[in-house]
Amino acid sequence: MDSSFEPSIVSLQTVREKKNPGWNHFSLIQSSDGKKHYKCLHCGLTYKGGGINRMKQYLAGIKGNIDSGKKVSHDIRQQMQENLKGITGKTRSTRIFR
Structure with missing residues:
Protein backbone atom coordinates (compact mmCIF):
# COMPACT_ATOMS: atom_id res chain seq x y z
CA MET A 1 0.00 0.00 0.00
CA ASP A 2 1.29 3.45 -0.91
CA SER A 3 2.01 5.46 2.27
CA SER A 4 1.28 8.73 0.45
CA PHE A 5 -2.39 7.77 0.28
CA GLU A 6 -2.94 7.16 4.01
CA PRO A 7 -5.55 9.60 5.35
CA SER A 8 -5.15 11.42 8.63
CA ILE A 9 -8.15 12.51 10.65
CA VAL A 10 -8.17 16.21 11.44
CA SER A 11 -8.91 16.82 15.10
CA LEU A 12 -12.63 17.09 15.77
CA GLN A 13 -11.96 20.16 17.91
CA THR A 14 -10.65 21.99 14.83
CA VAL A 15 -13.66 20.98 12.77
CA ARG A 16 -16.13 21.77 15.57
CA GLU A 17 -14.74 25.31 15.89
CA LYS A 18 -16.25 26.08 12.52
CA LYS A 19 -19.62 27.81 12.79
CA ASN A 20 -21.51 25.91 10.08
CA PRO A 21 -24.01 23.47 11.64
CA GLY A 22 -23.09 20.83 9.07
CA TRP A 23 -19.79 20.24 10.89
CA ASN A 24 -21.72 18.70 13.80
CA HIS A 25 -22.51 15.74 11.52
CA PHE A 26 -19.24 15.20 9.61
CA SER A 27 -15.60 14.65 10.42
CA LEU A 28 -12.97 15.96 8.06
CA ILE A 29 -10.34 13.52 6.82
CA GLN A 30 -7.39 14.89 4.91
CA SER A 31 -5.15 12.57 2.94
CA SER A 32 -1.41 13.11 2.79
CA ASP A 33 -1.79 14.48 -0.75
CA GLY A 34 -3.99 17.29 0.62
CA LYS A 35 -7.38 16.10 -0.61
CA LYS A 36 -10.33 16.47 1.75
CA HIS A 37 -12.80 13.72 2.52
CA TYR A 38 -15.91 14.05 4.67
CA LYS A 39 -17.11 11.18 6.87
CA CYS A 40 -20.76 11.15 7.93
CA LEU A 41 -21.09 10.57 11.66
CA HIS A 42 -24.54 9.02 11.15
CA CYS A 43 -23.84 6.34 8.55
CA GLY A 44 -20.04 6.17 8.47
CA LEU A 45 -19.77 6.72 4.70
CA THR A 46 -16.92 8.85 3.34
CA ILE A 52 -19.71 21.41 3.64
CA ASN A 53 -22.60 22.77 1.55
CA ARG A 54 -22.66 19.53 -0.46
CA MET A 55 -22.60 17.56 2.79
CA LYS A 56 -25.56 19.56 4.10
CA GLN A 57 -27.43 18.62 0.92
CA TYR A 58 -26.72 15.00 1.82
CA LEU A 59 -28.13 15.53 5.32
CA ALA A 60 -31.15 17.44 3.99
CA GLY A 61 -31.99 14.71 1.49
CA ILE A 62 -31.61 17.01 -1.51
CA LYS A 63 -30.56 14.89 -4.48
CA GLY A 64 -28.53 16.19 -7.38
CA ASN A 65 -24.95 16.69 -6.23
CA ILE A 66 -25.03 13.77 -3.79
CA ASP A 67 -27.31 10.97 -2.57
CA SER A 68 -29.46 11.54 0.48
CA GLY A 69 -28.45 10.19 3.88
CA LYS A 70 -30.45 7.07 4.71
CA LYS A 71 -29.63 7.07 8.44
CA VAL A 72 -30.16 10.79 9.08
CA SER A 73 -32.98 11.51 11.53
CA HIS A 74 -36.00 13.56 10.51
CA ASP A 75 -35.04 16.39 12.89
CA ILE A 76 -31.56 16.77 11.42
CA ARG A 77 -32.92 16.53 7.87
CA GLN A 78 -35.41 19.32 8.64
CA GLN A 79 -32.73 21.49 10.27
CA MET A 80 -30.42 21.19 7.25
CA GLN A 81 -33.27 21.95 4.82
CA GLU A 82 -34.02 25.16 6.75
CA ASN A 83 -30.33 26.06 6.85
CA LEU A 84 -29.98 25.60 3.09
CA LYS A 85 -33.12 27.69 2.44
CA GLY A 86 -31.58 30.49 4.50
CA ILE A 87 -28.40 30.38 2.45
CA THR A 88 -30.37 30.53 -0.81
CA GLY A 89 -32.36 33.52 0.44
CA LYS A 90 -29.21 35.38 1.49
CA THR A 91 -27.57 34.75 -1.87
CA ARG A 92 -30.56 36.02 -3.80
CA SER A 93 -30.96 39.17 -1.67
CA THR A 94 -27.22 39.90 -2.03
CA ARG A 95 -27.49 39.70 -5.81
CA ILE A 96 -30.52 42.01 -5.88
CA PHE A 97 -28.65 44.79 -4.10
CA ARG A 98 -25.55 44.65 -6.30
Missing part, protein backbone atom coordinates in the same frame (compact mmCIF):
# COMPACT_ATOMS: atom_id res chain seq x y z
CA TYR A 47 -17.35 11.37 0.52
CA LYS A 48 -14.67 13.09 -1.52
CA GLY A 49 -14.67 16.84 -1.96
CA GLY A 50 -17.49 19.25 -2.59
CA GLY A 51 -17.37 21.14 0.69
Whole structure:
Protein backbone atom coordinates (compact mmCIF):
# COMPACT_ATOMS: atom_id res chain seq x y z
CA MET A 1 0.00 0.00 0.00
CA ASP A 2 1.29 3.45 -0.91
CA SER A 3 2.01 5.46 2.27
CA SER A 4 1.28 8.73 0.45
CA PHE A 5 -2.39 7.77 0.28
CA GLU A 6 -2.94 7.16 4.01
CA PRO A 7 -5.55 9.60 5.35
CA SER A 8 -5.15 11.42 8.63
CA ILE A 9 -8.15 12.51 10.65
CA VAL A 10 -8.17 16.21 11.44
CA SER A 11 -8.91 16.82 15.10
CA LEU A 12 -12.63 17.09 15.77
CA GLN A 13 -11.96 20.16 17.91
CA THR A 14 -10.65 21.99 14.83
CA VAL A 15 -13.66 20.98 12.77
CA ARG A 16 -16.13 21.77 15.57
CA GLU A 17 -14.74 25.31 15.89
CA LYS A 18 -16.25 26.08 12.52
CA LYS A 19 -19.62 27.81 12.79
CA ASN A 20 -21.51 25.91 10.08
CA PRO A 21 -24.01 23.47 11.64
CA GLY A 22 -23.09 20.83 9.07
CA TRP A 23 -19.79 20.24 10.89
CA ASN A 24 -21.72 18.70 13.80
CA HIS A 25 -22.51 15.74 11.52
CA PHE A 26 -19.24 15.20 9.61
CA SER A 27 -15.60 14.65 10.42
CA LEU A 28 -12.97 15.96 8.06
CA ILE A 29 -10.34 13.52 6.82
CA GLN A 30 -7.39 14.89 4.91
CA SER A 31 -5.15 12.57 2.94
CA SER A 32 -1.41 13.11 2.79
CA ASP A 33 -1.79 14.48 -0.75
CA GLY A 34 -3.99 17.29 0.62
CA LYS A 35 -7.38 16.10 -0.61
CA LYS A 36 -10.33 16.47 1.75
CA HIS A 37 -12.80 13.72 2.52
CA TYR A 38 -15.91 14.05 4.67
CA LYS A 39 -17.11 11.18 6.87
CA CYS A 40 -20.76 11.15 7.93
CA LEU A 41 -21.09 10.57 11.66
CA HIS A 42 -24.54 9.02 11.15
CA CYS A 43 -23.84 6.34 8.55
CA GLY A 44 -20.04 6.17 8.47
CA LEU A 45 -19.77 6.72 4.70
CA THR A 46 -16.92 8.85 3.34
CA TYR A 47 -17.35 11.37 0.52
CA LYS A 48 -14.67 13.09 -1.52
CA GLY A 49 -14.67 16.84 -1.96
CA GLY A 50 -17.49 19.25 -2.59
CA GLY A 51 -17.37 21.14 0.69
CA ILE A 52 -19.71 21.41 3.64
CA ASN A 53 -22.60 22.77 1.55
CA ARG A 54 -22.66 19.53 -0.46
CA MET A 55 -22.60 17.56 2.79
CA LYS A 56 -25.56 19.56 4.10
CA GLN A 57 -27.43 18.62 0.92
CA TYR A 58 -26.72 15.00 1.82
CA LEU A 59 -28.13 15.53 5.32
CA ALA A 60 -31.15 17.44 3.99
CA GLY A 61 -31.99 14.71 1.49
CA ILE A 62 -31.61 17.01 -1.51
CA LYS A 63 -30.56 14.89 -4.48
CA GLY A 64 -28.53 16.19 -7.38
CA ASN A 65 -24.95 16.69 -6.23
CA ILE A 66 -25.03 13.77 -3.79
CA ASP A 67 -27.31 10.97 -2.57
CA SER A 68 -29.46 11.54 0.48
CA GLY A 69 -28.45 10.19 3.88
CA LYS A 70 -30.45 7.07 4.71
CA LYS A 71 -29.63 7.07 8.44
CA VAL A 72 -30.16 10.79 9.08
CA SER A 73 -32.98 11.51 11.53
CA HIS A 74 -36.00 13.56 10.51
CA ASP A 75 -35.04 16.39 12.89
CA ILE A 76 -31.56 16.77 11.42
CA ARG A 77 -32.92 16.53 7.87
CA GLN A 78 -35.41 19.32 8.64
CA GLN A 79 -32.73 21.49 10.27
CA MET A 80 -30.42 21.19 7.25
CA GLN A 81 -33.27 21.95 4.82
CA GLU A 82 -34.02 25.16 6.75
CA ASN A 83 -30.33 26.06 6.85
CA LEU A 84 -29.98 25.60 3.09
CA LYS A 85 -33.12 27.69 2.44
CA GLY A 86 -31.58 30.49 4.50
CA ILE A 87 -28.40 30.38 2.45
CA THR A 88 -30.37 30.53 -0.81
CA GLY A 89 -32.36 33.52 0.44
CA LYS A 90 -29.21 35.38 1.49
CA THR A 91 -27.57 34.75 -1.87
CA ARG A 92 -30.56 36.02 -3.80
CA SER A 93 -30.96 39.17 -1.67
CA THR A 94 -27.22 39.90 -2.03
CA ARG A 95 -27.49 39.70 -5.81
CA ILE A 96 -30.52 42.01 -5.88
CA PHE A 97 -28.65 44.79 -4.10
CA ARG A 98 -25.55 44.65 -6.30
